[in-house]
Amino acid sequence: MRRSGRALSTCVACLIAGCGGAPSAGPASPSPPHSVFVVGSEPAAAQVLARGLDDTPRSMDPQLVNDVPGQRVADDLFEGLTVVDIGGRPSPGVASSWDSDANGRTWTFHLRPDARWSNGAPLTAADFVYSWRREVDPRTAANYAEGLAPIVNALDIATGHKPPETLGVEALDSRTLRVHLNGPTPYLLDLLAQQYLYPVYAPAIQRYGDEWVRPEHMVCNGAFTLRENVIGSRITLEKNPRYWDARHVRLQRVTYYVLPSRADQAARYLADDLEWTDSFAANQRNWLKSIVGDEAVNSPYFGAYFLGMNVTLPPFKDNLPLRLALTLALDREPLVFYMRQGMYEPAYTWMPPLPGYQQPIPDWQRMGDAERHALARKLYRQAGYSEQHPLRLALSIPSQDSDSRHFFEAITASWTSLLGAQVTLDEMEFKVLAQDRTLHKLPFFFDAWIGDYPDPYNFMQVRYTGNGNNNAQYSNPAFDRLIDAAGEEPDNLKRYQLFEQAERILDDDAPYIPLYYYATRHLVKPYLRGWQSNIVDRNLSRYMYLLEHHRR
Amino acid sequence: MLRYTVHRLLGAIPTLLVIVTLAFLLLHAAPGGPFDSDKHILPEIQQSIEAKYHLNEPLARQYLRYLADLLRGDLGPSYQYRSTSVNEIVAQGLPVDATIGLTAIVLALLAGCAIGVNAALHRGRPWDYGTMALAVLGISTPVFVVAPLLILIFAIGLHWLPSGDWVRGSPSHLLLPAVALALPYTAYIARMMRASTIEVLNSPFIRTARAKGLPWRLVVWRHALRPTLTPLISFLGPAIAGLMTGSIVVESVFGLPGIGRYFITAALNRDYTLVIGITVIYGALIILFNLLADLCYAWIDPRVRLQ
Numbered sequence: 001m002r003r004s005g006r007a008l009s010t011c012v013a014c015l016i017a018g019c020g021g022a023p024s025a026g027p028a029s030p031s032p033p034h035s036v037f038v039v040g041s042e043p044a045a046a047q048v049l050a051r052g053l054d055d056t057p058r059s060m061d062p063q064l065v066n067d068v069p070g071q072r073v074a075d076d077l078f079e080g081l082t083v084v085d086i087g088g089r090p091s092p093g094v095a096s097s098w099d100s101d102a103n104g105r106t107w108t109f110h111l112r113p114d115a116r117w118s119n120g121a122p123l124t125a126a127d128f129v130y131s132w133r134r135e136v137d138p139r140t141a142a143n144y145a146e147g148l149a150p151i152v153n154a155l156d157i158a159t160g161h162k163p164p165e166t167l168g169v170e171a172l173d174s175r176t177l178r179v180h181l182n183g184p185t186p187y188l189l190d191l192l193a194q195q196y197l198y199p200v201y202a203p204a205i206q207r208y209g210d211e212w213v214r215p216e217h218m219v220c221n222g223a224f225t226l227r228e229n230v231i232g233s234r235i236t237l238e239k240n241p242r243y244w245d246a247r248h249v250r251l252q253r254v255t256y257y258v259l260p261s262r263a264d265q266a267a268r269y270l271a272d273d274l275e276w277t278d279s280f281a282a283n284q285r286n287w288l289k290s291i292v293g294d295e296a297v298n299s300p301y302f303g304a305y306f307l308g309m310n311v312t313l314p315p316f317k318d319n320l321p322l323r324l325a326l327t328l329a330l331d332r333e334p335l336v337f338y339m340r341q342g343m344y345e346p347a348y349t350w351m352p353p354l355p356g357y358q359q360p361i362p363d364w365q366r367m368g369d370a371e372r373h374a375l376a377r378k379l380y381r382q383a384g385y386s387e388q389h390p391l392r393l394a395l396s397i398p399s400q401d402s403d404s405r406h407f408f409e410a411i412t413a414s415w416t417s418l419l420g421a422q423v424t425l426d427e428m429e430f431k432v433l434a435q436d437r438t439l440h441k442l443p444f445f446f447d448a449w450i451g452d453y454p455d456p457y458n459f460m461q462v463r464y465t466g467n468g469n470n471n472a473q474y475s476n477p478a479f480d481r482l483i484d485a486a487g488e489e490p491d492n493l494k495r496y497q498l499f500e501q502a503e504r505i506l507d508d509d510a511p512y513i514p515l516y517y518y519a520t521r522h523l524v525k526p527y528l529r530g531w532q533s534n535i536v537d538r539n540l541s542r543y544m545y546l547l548e549h550h551r552r
Numbered sequence: 553m554l555r556y557t558v559h560r561l562l563g564a565i566p567t568l569l570v571i572v573t574l575a576f577l578l579l580h581a582a583p584g585g586p587f588d589s590d591k592h593i594l595p596e597i598q599q600s601i602e603a604k605y606h607l608n609e610p611l612a613r614q615y616l617r618y619l620a621d622l623l624r625g626d627l628g629p630s631y632q633y634r635s636t637s638v639n640e641i642v643a644q645g646l647p648v649d650a651t652i653g654l655t656a657i658v659l660a661l662l663a664g665c666a667i668g669v670n671a672a673l674h675r676g677r678p679w680d681y682g683t684m685a686l687a688v689l690g691i692s693t694p695v696f697v698v699a700p701l702l703i704l705i706f707a708i709g710l711h712w713l714p715s716g717d718w719v720r721g722s723p724s725h726l727l728l729p730a731v732a733l734a735l736p737y738t739a740y741i742a743r744m745m746r747a748s749t750i751e752v753l754n755s756p757f758i759r760t761a762r763a764k765g766l767p768w769r770l771v772v773w774r775h776a777l778r779p780t781l782t783p784l785i786s787f788l789g790p791a792i793a794g795l796m797t798g799s800i801v802v803e804s805v806f807g808l809p810g811i812g813r814y815f816i817t818a819a820l821n822r823d824y825t826l827v828i829g830i831t832v833i834y835g836a837l838i839i840l841f842n843l844l845a846d847l848c849y850a851w852i853d854p855r856v857r858l859q
Contacts, residue, residue, distance in 0.1 A: 059634040066589070138600035143589070145597050159596035210635040231633060231641055233718055233809030257717060259807050260817075264716070267700060268807070271707035271715035431584030431822055438592060468592025 035293070039527045040548030043250060047546055049528070052265040052277040053256040056232050060213035062195040063135045066143040071195050072278070073256060076237055076541045077220040078198035081109050081128070081177070082189050086543045088454075088534025090189040094123060094199070094221065094244075095177070104184035104490050109177040114244045117201055118218075118225045125171035131199045133157075133164040144196040147452075150185040184490040190453030223249045223542035233258055237541070250530070250545035269523045275546070276531075276539075277523040285341040288523065295523055298343055299533030302352050303450035303518035304459070305344070307395065307411075311511045312473045313443040315383075315393060322383035322391070323510040328364050328376040329418045330411060336516045339407045343521065347514035350503055351459040352451075354535075357496050360504040373418055380419045391421040396436070396445040399427035408446070411515075437471045447471055450518065454535050456499035457486065463506055474511035525549075553850070557843065564839045571835040572622065575828045576615055579819070586631035586822040605631060618828070627832075628825035632818065638829040645811035646797075646833070648718055652808065653795030655730040657788070660737035667738070668745025669780070673772070675750060683742065690739025699732040699805040716806040729806045733799055737791065744787060748780040755779075778852055785852065789845030793837040797830070 057070035062078050065071055075084070083093030095109040115123040136145045136157040148154035152168025168180030181188070191197065201219035204212040211217060215226045223245070224237035235256040239249055257274060259265040262281040266288060268274045280288055280296065288296045309316040309323055316323055332346035348365040351357070364372055385391045397408050408425055415421040423444075428436070436442050449469070451458035460483055461467055465475040482502035489495040520537040527549035531539045587601050602608045606617060621628055627638035667687070671680045706728060707715035719725045752758065753776055761771045803810040811830050818826040 056633065058632060059636075061635055064634045066591075138597070139604075141597075141601040141604040143587075143591075143593055143597070143601070146594055155594075159594060160600070210629075213635050230718070230809045231636060231644055232803075232813065233807055257807055259716075259804075260813075261804050263700075264805055264807065267703050267708065267805075268715045271703065271711070273707070273715045273717070429584070429820065430590075431588060431820065434590040435584040435588045437590070438588070468594070 035295075035526050036552050037526050037549045038552055042548050044527070044546040044548050047251045048253045049251050049255070049276070049541060049544060049546065050274045051254060051256050051541070052268065052274045052279075053235070053258050054262075054265075054278040055260050056258050057235070060218070060226065060229060061200070062198040063131065063140065063142050063144075063200060065195045069256075069258070069278070071538070073235055073237075074195040074198060075222070075538060076224045076254060077218075077222045077226060078195065078200075079222045079243075080192050080194070080198045081111075082192040084193045084534075084536065084538045084540065086530065086532050086534075086540075088532075088536040088538055090193045093193065094128075095192075104186070105181045107179045107181065107188065108172070109179070111175045111177065112244055113175065115221065116242045116244065118220050118240050118242055119201075120242055121201075121203075121219075122174070123199065123221050124174040125177040126174065127199045127202065128177050129167075129169050129171050130202045132169050132197065133167050134200065134205075135196055136167060137164045142196065144194075147191070147194060147196050150181050150183070150188065150191070152180040152182055183487055186490070186492050186495065187453050187455035187457060190455060194452060223540070224251075224254060227253075245542075249542055251541055254541045266523065269525075272525075272551075274523075275525040275528045276544075279521050280523055282341050282343050282521075285343055285521075292523060295526060297522050297524055297533060298519045300345065300352065300535055301450070301518040301520045301537050302354070302454055302458075302535045303448065304347055304350065304352055305448050305515050305518060306347065306350075307513040307515065308437070308442075308445050308447040308472045309511055309513070310440055310443045310445075310472050311475075311509075312440070315391065316443060316511075319383050320510060321379040322385070323513075325376045325379035325383060325419060326415060326421070327510055327513045328372050328379065330414055330513070330515075331369060332515070335407070335410055335414070339410045340516065344516040344519050347516050349507055349514060350463070350512070351456055351499075352517040352535075354454055354456065356492075357456060358500050360500050360507060362507050377419060380421070385419070385421070387420050391415075391419070391423070393421070393444055394424050394426040396426045396428050396433055396442045398430045398433050398446060404446075438468070440471065440473055442471075445471070447512070448518075452536075456496060456503075457483075460486075460499055460502055463511070472511040474506070474509065476505060476509055479505045479509075553847070557847070560843050560846075564836070567839060568832060568835055572619070572828060572832055573615075575831045576618065576824070579822065579824050579827055580611060580614075582822065584822055586824060588822075605629065618825075622832070627829035630818075630823055630826045632821045632823040632826065638825050641814070641826065642811060642829060642833060645809055645814075648808055649803075649810040649812060650796045652726065652729050652733060652802070652810070653792070653797075655726060656733035656737065657792055657795055659730060659734040660741055663734070664738040664741025665745050665784075668742040669749050669772075669777070671742065671746040672749035672753065680746075684746065687739040687742045690735050691743070693736070695732055695736065695799060695801045696805070698735055699729070699802055702728045702732055703805070716808070718806075718808045729802050729808060732805075733795065733802050737795075740787070741784065744783055745780060748783050749776065752776050752780045781852055782849065785845045785848045789841040790838055793834065793841040796837055797834045 053069045053072060055067065055069045057065065057073050058067045059065050059070055060073065062074040065074050079093045081093055081095040082090040085091040094111055094115045096112040098107055098109045100107040111123065111125055117123055132148060134140050135142050136148050136154050138158060138160050145158035153162050153166045156162040157164050157167055170178050172178055199221060204217055204219045208217045215228055218226045220226065223240055223243045225240045227238045228236040237254045239252050240246065243249060257268065259268060262279055263284065265274065265277040266280050266284055269277050270291065285296065311317060336342065336344055336346045348361050349359050353359060364375065395408065395412065397404065412423040412425060415423050433445065437445050437447065449459065449462060462469045463474050463479060464470065464483055465480050479502050482498050486495045486498040489498060520533055527547040528544060529547055530544040585607065587598060599608065606614060618628065627642065630636050630638050630641060667683050671683050674680050703715045706713045713724050713728055717725060758771060758776055761775050797812060800812045800816060802808065803813045814826055814830055
């Protein structure tokens with residue numbers, strides 16, 4: 001449920017961006033250059049990794065982390081009952097096994113006996129009880145307290161109606177944890193690998209208060225410990241010898257370098273000062289590909305980039321033809337291909353592709369351009385607009401994101417040329433845009449959604465009546481009923497089918513204009529191994545290692 | 553002189569109070585709060601977060617609370633970087649900015665003065681035209697061009713120096729950022745020194761000195777140099793304060809842990825305490841260095857009387 005990962009940060013125009021920034025005609029596929037590195041087959045003697053990070057983590061306290069950079073670091077320092085594996089799927093973490101009752105409402109987790117804190121103290125089921133209660137306790141003031149909603153009483157505690165002790169989690173003994181859920185939660189194992197469900201060490205928090213996250217005080221349970229935190233610059237981690245799986249952790253040290261400008265990250269990478277970047281700029285893709293070839297890696301990411309239309313405000317209120325006309329008028333393939341360097345997948349429906357899930361692609365996707373354009377024009381006229389009375393409307397977009405502005409300009413130009421609609425761009429400071437969107441003041445706005453864990457519920461809940469992130473104020477009882485039914489359905493296949501039906505209703509109602517699905521983007525040195533692109537874009541340093549190498 | 557200094561320092565207090573008040577009011581007047589996010593949170597959770605930071609109190613009370621904390625030297629907790637105080641951020645960042653800023657100003661002074669005075673002494677000759685053309689280029693080339701260019705040449709191309717990061721006491725990490733910061737200042741100082749040297753060399757007391765039969769070198773070193781520094785000093789006061797609080801561009805490009813970048817990011821994130829904190833520090837430094845500049849005037853130019 002995190003939103004577009006990059007927190008607000010200045011994007012400094014950079015000469016290096018200029019070098020490669022000149023948008024060439026589409027994503028030409030340059031012949032991959034010969035790697036400048038000779039990579040051996042043996043592990044390198046110095047297992048020291050330098051990773052780029054898109055922004056300063058908001059906190060080192062996993063329960064307060066609500067940003068992607070914070071999650072990256074928390075993933076290395078802490079470990080939950082489950083942990084994401086190299087492919088981004090949940091696998092046994094602190095819990096070595098688990099079982100659930102027939103209706104999926106009560107789960108029992110068996111903690112591994114060798115799980116310990118970095119100070120050597122044993123990690124027990126009581127630590128999880130303490131940590132989860134702390135997360136939902138209003139005094140902790142954690143943004144993600146709502147993330148524990150599937151657990152009995154979590155929401156009542158977070159909203160101050162019940163004491164934290166009533167949370168549906170109990171330590172049967174030091175190695176056994178029982179969790180009581182409100183309903184079957186098929187994504188529970190994914191959820192448990194989220195940073196806000198990581199355990200934290202009570203004695204350190206009780207002794208040092210907020211300062212427990214300082215390197216000298218922090219006690220953690222992950223593959224690495226915190227050695228140094230230079231705010232806004234770098235975070236250095238060292239291998240935790242007391243980690244239960246320490247013998248499989250090859251890196252001795254990991255340093256995260258905070259570089260909010262993607263161009264700066266690319267520059268540091270090219271200077272061999274980083275082995276891994278958190279991302280790279282879309283407009284540098286072709287240039288980077290021409291220099292580093294396959295070291296620039298893209299893969300699907302569980303996020304969607306779209307435009308929201310508030311269905312309770314004019315001109316979209318009770319005007320389905322207009323919403324559809326604007327949706328159909330866009331030629332997504334060329335738009336994404338030319339304006340986004342072909343880095344992303346054009347979107348025709350709400351949720352990004354997910355294994356096992358049949359995307360309900362709308363019929364108009366299969367139409368030829370001419371047919372689709374004609375239909376868009378017809379719908380536009382049906383909506384009550386014409387050349388003499390064109391649609392005049394402002395699209396609210398964030399001002400910080402200069403990278404996207406050209407993309408939005410291309411979209412509005414498409415509407416002008418095809419329909420004659422006069423859509424202007426209204427650039428707003430991001431905080432203001434976010435606030436106005438939540439307060440439902442904007443009729444037409446940029447929006448994005450990134451799923452925390454790969455489950456359709458993560459996306460579908462956003463469109464549920466009254467959901468706090470339902471910025472379009474969409475409401476359809478038929479859609480809500482299907483989501484409710486999916487919530488009670490223990491069989492995943494049937495559950496997915498219910499979501500597919502719901503998504504079809506959503507697409508027919510068109511409260512949003514799908515544009516594209518996000519992609520992960522990293523620059524990775526050829527001698528860095530132990531990672532795989534994955535849909536949640538979580539790549540733990542725990543699995544990574546370096547091979548012998550030298551420059552040609 | 554002592555009375556004058558004390559007087560000026562006392563006068564700084566109301567100025568700083570005005571700065572704090574304006575910053576406080578402007579920030580709170582801006583739409584969107586520090587804990588408004590693009591992801592919705594339950595109103596009750598939002599309230600408990602705001603209550604933790606006293607943001608639910610009336611504005612006047614928040615203001616008085618802030619002032620009381622400020623008097624104790626407590627700049628408050630950062631809202632954006634949770635479990636971190638503004639004091640910590642400043643204590644970590646300011647020394648970095650000060651080191652780079654002061655190195656840059658020393659580089660700029662040494663190079664700028666040498667180039668400027670030499671240009672004045674060789675007025676109208678190729679050396680003069682050449683260096684001044686370079687100076688114009690230096691002034692008009694922004695840091696966001698110079699800094700990446702330096703990285704491109706010395707880090708990516710030649711692999712001589714690191715492309716960024718900060719290691720305390722490491723000259724190789726200091727060099728590129730300091731040079732990037734120093735270049736435009738060098739150019740400014742060179743032009744300024746050229747103009748003031750030319751002016752001073754034409755003044756009557758230089759003519760007198762030469763008429764006495766003093767050798768040219770002595771005239772320049774002993775008589776001309778000191779008065780040429782006057783315009784430089786009024787420039788250096790605010791320039792040093794600015795350099796010491798960091799350059800947004802240089803910090804981001806080289807990934808330095810300074811405080812300069814927060815002038816923008818903290819404001820955009822509505823991190824009220826962090827913005828006000830660094831604004832107060834910047835204001836105090838400006839006042840301090842302007843005072844030092846005025847004191848220097850009196851030392852350099854006997855005609856100046858401090859009152």
